[in-house]
Amino acid sequence: MTDTIAVPEGGYRFIPGVYQYSAGVAAEPGFTLERVRFANPVPLTEGFRRIAAALDAARRPKTAFCACELRSPAPFTERGFAAFNRIYGGVLQEWGLFRDGRNPVARSNVCPEIAPPAEPSFHAFVYTVPDAAPPSFAVAGSGEAPEGRSNYRDHIIARGDTTPEGLVTKARWVLGEMERRMGLLGAAWKDTTAVQVYCVRDIHPFLADELVARGAARHGVTWQFCRPPVVELDYEMDCRGLFRERVLA
Template sequence: MSELVDTGSGYAFLPAVRQYSTAVVATGDHAISRVRLTQPVAHEVAFELIGHHLAALGQPTTALCAIELRCPEPLSEQGFSDYNDRYLASLAHLGVDVADGSPVARSMVCPVVEPPTEVSLHAFSYVMPQFEIGPGGLVPLERTFVLSGSAEVPEGHSDYHGHIVARGNISQTGLRRKASWVLGEMTRRLGAIGADWQAVTAVQAYTGRDMGSLIQESVHPMVSGAVDWHACVPPMAELEFEMDARRVGIELRLAPTVS
């Protein structure tokens, strides 16, 4: 099992695949803030927006620790790989060290209704010093983290589609197997960063299938915070269910100016 790697920028990450880390955890006196955009911003200007937002806060671009993307439609394996090359180049241009793979956590899903015309930014998270009032004065916020999205397939296989859990099975039995596997992977990630489901304050579940009862029976009993169900599918063809989870200090809404 991988161990957390400290970036020296206010967070540590759990290595995964080249395009994203499995999870990020704030370190020291830092905590994670999340910004959700009121409308998606195209890839071409998304990283510029992130850079300007962090500069306005007096934070370095290396404070960026998580990104949530929206995609027009599921991609082929080659299309996914091609986009990841473009994505990593954008992170590198922003100043993030991606030489050994991206430390930034990521979710990337495709809306079923009104998808964007190109891959776009939905939300991003970053670290900065944050405090709360404790018995003896100001103390750092309780540990914050973001888990990357996971669909029903183990990461890192060259034969990606050959490892999809219950591939092609969209019966209730098949969907239950998919949801169970993803929930197990989220539980594993929490354990790897020294957390548990009680520490989670928000979960996002993504599927285009009618899985309300399955989410109710499998996810809700585990989580003390909210579960948001999005009508989205994972970014690669034949995948049906994805989840991510987080505990952050501040949640913001940002209305970008789009010309």
């Protein structure tokens, strides 16, 4: 399988992933990624409308939409997650974004432990703009389970083990997955501009040795007190290397 697939009309390439998202995206030469964060979570349907409006205002096609970050009320069951992904993916298909059945849009979808949104909502989105900037990329979120299996539950790394030893095992696996995805995009920790951790357990025991020491915290780490999107997952990360970010009220 090709490591990455180009979306010429969007100005980026993506790592093929699972139905609900690609594993990561990178701008093609002559383009850069721009991240827009909503000041407050925007419910899914309204979020898609506002993203379409932002793309139109920027004179960019819908195919320029290449990554997003979602916030959900609570972790889904396996069946609930699949149902939600069909709704979300259906909009992307309506927008004409899928490529030969593959979803090119990278994504994180996590669940705030405190003050969660009432329904699945957009937190941020990324799109391409013409710009001769340095290379830029966004790696999709990953919890501590391989993707593309028949379910998450039976493949969770150190499933149910929230001891310090269990958590560091989970973190090491996810850090390795971040490195694998960045490698496919031609990037590494030295190229990141932001790294986010989503976990409600104590990450301090391994923060220095596992994140800081390997360069994952070169600009600090944003620790979001959120759970991964599927029941029983405990630790998720995403990362990006981009040079244009703004907040949309």
